Amino acid sequence: MIVDEDQVLIKKTLQGEKKAFEELMRKYEKRIFSFVIRMVRNEEVAIDLTQDFFIKIFTVLDKYNFEFKFSTWAYRICYNLVIDHIRKNQSQVNSLDDDSISSKEMLSSENVIRHDGFNNLSQEETRLYIWQMVENIPTKFRELILLRYVQELKYEEIAEITELPVGTIKNRIFKAKEILKKEMEKDGLPA
Amino acid sequence: MACLPDHKILAYLDDEITSIEQSLIRDHLLICPGCRQKADRYAQLHKILAQPVNSEPPAWLVPQIMKRIYAETPHYTAIAALIAASFIFFVTWIYIYFDFSSSSLIQALRLTSDSTASWLVNIIKTISVIYTFVQAAFKASHAFLSMLLNTLPGTTLVIAFVLTFSGLLLFATKRWLLKKAGAVKK
Numbered sequence: 001m002i003v004d005e006d007q008v009l010i011k012k013t014l015q016g017e018k019k020a021f022e023e024l025m026r027k028y029e030k031r032i033f034s035f036v037i038r039m040v041r042n043e044e045v046a047i048d049l050t051q052d053f054f055i056k057i058f059t060v061l062d063k064y065n066f067e068f069k070f071s072t073w074a075y076r077i078c079y080n081l082v083i084d085h086i087r088k089n090q091s092q093v094n095s096l097d098d099d100s101i102s103s104k105e106m107l108s109s110e111n112v113i114r115h116d117g118f119n120n121l122s123q124e125e126t127r128l129y130i131w132q133m134v135e136n137i138p139t140k141f142r143e144l145i146l147l148r149y150v151q152e153l154k155y156e157e158i159a160e161i162t163e164l165p166v167g168t169i170k171n172r173i174f175k176a177k178e179i180l181k182k183e184m185e186k187d188g189l190p191a
Numbered sequence: 192m193a194c195l196p197d198h199k200i201l202a203y204l205d206d207e208i209t210s211i212e213q214s215l216i217r218d219h220l221l222i223c224p225g226c227r228q229k230a231d232r233y234a235q236l237h238k239i240l241a242q243p244v245n246s247e248p249p250a251w252l253v254p255q256i257m258k259r260i261y262a263e264t265p266h267y268t269a270i271a272a273l274i275a276a277s278f279i280f281f282v283t284w285i286y287i288y289f290d291f292s293s294s295s296l297i298q299a300l301r302l303t304s305d306s307t308a309s310w311l312v313n314i315i316k317t318i319s320v321i322y323t324f325v326q327a328a329f330k331a332s333h334a335f336l337s338m339l340l341n342t343l344p345g346t347t348l349v350i351a352f353v354l355t356f357s358g359l360l361l362f363a364t365k366r367w368l369l370k371k372a373g374a375v376k377k
Contacts, residue, residue, distance in 0.1 A: 018261060025253050033248035050248060054256045130236065131244040149240045174201050177240075181197075181232050 006070035013061060025054055028071075032078055035146050038135050039082045049085060053078050075151055076161045079143070086139060133183055134176075141176035144169055195219060195226045197233075204230070204237055 006027075012020030032053060037046035057074055064073060134145055147158045159166045195203075195216060202208045203216045220227045339345030 018257065021260070022253060022257055025256060029248050029253060030245050033252075034243065034245045037246045046246075047249065047252065050252065051256050051259070055260060058260050127239050127242060128244055130239045134240075145240065150243045150245070170207075174198055177201060177233065177236055178197055181229075181236055184232060184236065 004070070007066055010061060010064060010066075010070060013058075021058060028074065029054075031151055032074075034150050035075075035078065036082055038146055038150070039139070039143060040085060041135055045085070049081060053081055056081065069157075071151075072153075072157050072160055075147070075153065075157075079147070079161050083143075130180060130184070133180055137176055137179055141172050141179070144172050145176050148173060194223060195229075197229065200226065200230050200233055204233055 006024065009020045009024045009027075013024065029050070033046060033050050036049050036053070037043060040046050040049065056077060060077075064070065134142060137145070143162070144158060147153050147161065148155075153161070155166050155169055158164075158169050162169070199208075199212075199216065203213060206213075208216070220230055336349065339349055
């Protein structure tokens with residue numbers, strides 16, 4: 001069995017080394033926080049959920065199976081925590097469960113903060129704008145875009161985390177990209 | 192070759208098609224400006240998504256989680272200190288209750304102090320003095336309490352004191368717990 005850097009830190013944490021767990025948190029805090037904040041769209045809630053996530057990880061660390069990749073196991077816990085929170089939050093349930101929502105409805109003028117003069121946007125501004133649009137697509141698409149591009153996971157890993165078939169994941173990511181591309185065209189973003 | 196559907200372009204950009212399909216799509220993109228424009232758009236989107244805008248968590252987040260995690264973990268030194276304190280309290284109580292200061296063992300030790308190491312004698316003498324003092328304080332407070340409890344105003348005073356002291360202790364504990372929770376929440 002090959003032991004990677006994360007697993008060394010886990011072993012040290014389990015032996016009581018505080019610094020090892022701190023190092024593990026430092027390694028993942030940015031990516032976890034970025035994922036959580038884009039999912040819940042509220043900084044205070046994201047901070048609370050990130051804290052809850054790391055505390056949960058710490059409490060169940062002795063149950064971690066060293067045969068599997070730590071990141072996949074951790075992201076799965078994070079994903080479940082966030083989805084549970086969204087499901088409990090009535091206002092977000094609609095977008096999570098609505099499969100029939102059209103591209104136009106997904107990015108209605110109420111949902112997306114719009115600016116004028118896109119043709120004059122710099123590359124950096126375009127990047128920020130696209131990522132802002134990502135935050136406004138329905139949860140079922142957003143979660144997959146975030147897992148794929150923020151967490152940099154493979155389709156197979158995303159399937160393991162979300163318990164969705166790889167085909168569904170690819171299809172949803174494709175639809176999400178289609179929506180984003182349409183928006184780019186509509187708003188005249190530079191190619 | 193007919194114009195390419197979007198999913199084919201995306202599969203091409205993601206390298207998820209066979210090499211034959213890849214060359215066919217590449218050839219089509221060279222001759223079809225419409226599909227090429229679409230592919231350029233998706234390529235740009237792909238590039239943007241591959242460079243996510245990461246949100247910075249607050250700098251205090253990790254230290255706070257560490258504080259919360261390790262405060263909740265049982266502290267073995269604290270437990271050992273508690274056991275030691277309980278033991279000392281128990282020994283003191285037995286010493287006072289059974290009046291061991293006049294016991295034959297202590298008396299024998301005092302009489303043989305010349306043959307015992309001076310540092311040990313000094314320790315025993317110091318402990319003996321402290322115990323004698325505590326015993327005196329205990330007996331005095333016991334007598335004072337008995338006197339108070341024999342009268343109604345005295346009993347009321349004792350009850351009032353116990354209630355006030357318990358209330359203050361409860362208030363202090365609650366305040367400490369709230370302060371601890373306050374350090375966790377923003």
